[in-house]
Amino acid sequence: MLQSFKLALKSIWSNKMRSFLTMLGIIIGVASVIILVSLVNGYMSTVVENFASMGVNQMSVRLTNLSSRKAEVDDFYDFYSKNTDIFAQMSPNVSLMATLKKGNDSLTSTSISGCSEEYLDLKNYELEAGRNIQYADILSRNKVCVVGYYVAQELFGDTQSALGETIKINGYAFKVIGVVERQDDDDLDEGGTDDFLWMPYSIAVKMARSADISNYTFATADIDDTDRAKELLENFLYEIYKNDDLYRVTANSEMLDSLNEQIAMMSAMLGGIAGISLLVAGVGVMNIMLVSVTERTREIGIRKSLGAKRGTIMQQFVIEAAVTSSIGGVIGILLGAGVTGLAGNLMGINAVPTPGAVLISFSVSVGIGLIFGYMPANRAAKLNPIDALRSD
Amino acid sequence: MGMEESVNLDVPLIELKNIEKIYQMGEEEVRANDGISLEIHRGEFVAIVGKSGSGKSTLMNIIGALDVPTSGEYFLGGEDVSDMEDDELAEIRNKMIGFIFQQYNLLPKLNLLENVELPLLYAGVPASERRERAIASLDRVGLKEKWKNMPSQLSGGQQQRVSIARALAGDPSLILADEPTGALDSKTSREVLNFLKQLNEEGNTIVMITHDSSIALEARRVVRVHDGKINFDGDVNDYAAIL
Secondary structure, rough: OHHHHHHHHOOOOOOOHHHHHHHHHHHHHHHHHHHEEEEEHHHHHHHHHHHHOOOOEEEEEEEOOOOOOOOOHHHHHHHHHHHHOOEEEEEEEEOOOEEEEEEOOEEEEOOEEEEEOOOOHOOOOEEEEEEEEEHHHHHHOEEEEOOHHHHHHHOOOHHHHHHHOOEOOOEEEEEEEEEEEEOOOOOOOOOOOOEEEEEEEEHHHHHHHHOOOEEEEEEEEOHHHHHHHHHHHHHHHHHHOOOOOEEEEEEEHHHHHHHHHHHHHHHHHHHHHHHHHHHHHHHHHHHHHHHHHHOOOOHHHHHHHHOOOHHHHHHHHHHHHHHHHHHHHHHHHHHHHHHHHHHHHHHHHOOOOOHHHHHHHHHHHHHHHHHHHHEEEEEOOOOHHHHHHHHE | HHHHHOOOOOOEEEEEEEEEEEEEEEEEEEEEEEEEEEEEEOOOOOEEEEEOOHHHHHHHHHHHOOOOOOEEEEOOOEEEOOOOOOOHHHHHHHHEEEOOOOOOOOOOOHHHHHHHHHHHHHHHHHHHHHOOOOHHHHHHHHHHHHOOOOOOEEEHHHHHHHHHHHHOOOOEEEEEEEEOOOOOHHHHHHHHHHHHHHHHOOEEEEEEEEOHHHOOOOOOOOEEEEEEEEEEEHHHHHHHHHH
């Protein structure tokens, strides 16, 4: 066995150029599998990370309220209080289309929503200054608001001076009681992540001139509970509506799941395409091994005349093919890792060769050596020693 | 070796009984060996002589366990070789036969030591013993000092000596030489023949295949093959008389 490895290395070394060309196919195949899979994974994990920061433990409920069948805020709070082991926060959502005004300054793209006192925790935001909306504000329909960093900057210059000031919304004067920490470190734009205003949902409903609230947001304490939480919500809503076209529960984690699915599919597809090049490389290995067997017919004859059995000859050639392709595989892995790092840097993503990709492409290259080396090796092993000795 | 000790010395080393070897050449049947019977005992030095196409090479392939007869029986050291499988034949060749070929048939990419070690390698002899025995074998043909050389660095005569060393390394019951001087000049041929004689005097059984009657005269017994049949088998002096 050891002898066969030595022989294989010797034979590879004594035909350097040919061995290299044989390996080249494997090298390119393995490297491209690693590069493609790693870059896709690296890119996609950046996407997923961004997505995950939007809150995978959240789910939103959208209702179509009928006069005969509807879910009231109180129903939701009842449901919520019965399931505190699963849900961590909940908030009604009332969106308003309105312009913010402070003196002559105005903001038109700010997202205005009425929410509960838990909305801050639900969004996992922190206050930069002031206080949050409180239950009392909701009960008394206080005209108070918490604003995003952009709003505070644009209308008041800085966060501290915004506190206690008033903003006019559709003619109503709201007092700024809190400013939320800046969320987007890169951009601070109109209509961006930091351009929002929250007010108690009770006052928002009144301003919207609609008695019903058709949007709610829930958050689970544990990400793993999202499936169960969704089911609970759906059951609760079905009890009220008896028709699942009238409500819709969307969990953010589902979107993440489908995103992950797409990533896996894409990476498998690209890996598969690169895998085809590995297959082609395998045919190259087989071709060269067949040539090698033909060239070494006499050597095989001599070895057989001296007592080499079929298995011994077979082993020698299979090992030679496997060693050739695994050397190619190792070079391919190194090359692939290098290019992945370089390309990752250029693309500004954190791409590292996944152990899976490395392991699979290496074992595929060894496997290719074994499989595609088998046929030529078998041909060598079955050579008749007399014919083999007679050849030149 | 164990195998030899266990067999009765009265049994011929080689016993061919009515050997036939038939090749199918398209529609035509070629009877390369057509009923050959032959016994060779331990310690003999036999030359098998014949023109090209006489069937002597076919006979040598069968004696060398490189091929099996179409019909007839072949016992080597008391064992029936006639219908053995590929791998069994390989084992027989490895344990019982040392080949000396016309073209030396050394492996060009191995050095002399590695070449001589090959039969021992296939016999599964451990590395250190393998090396020791190969060196001893090279010593017998006077090439111990050159063990690191590659075959291409040697003259033809020296290469043939290496192949003799290789044939001796496994301590075989039979040394089978196929036209051993065919590629050598007369002076080197002489040396090789003398060496074979010396080996025979030391007790080795030697079968030499040749087309050249003058070479055959170096043996002690001559078997002449003609048209697939033996038409002379006797003492070398008798053979010399009919030439």
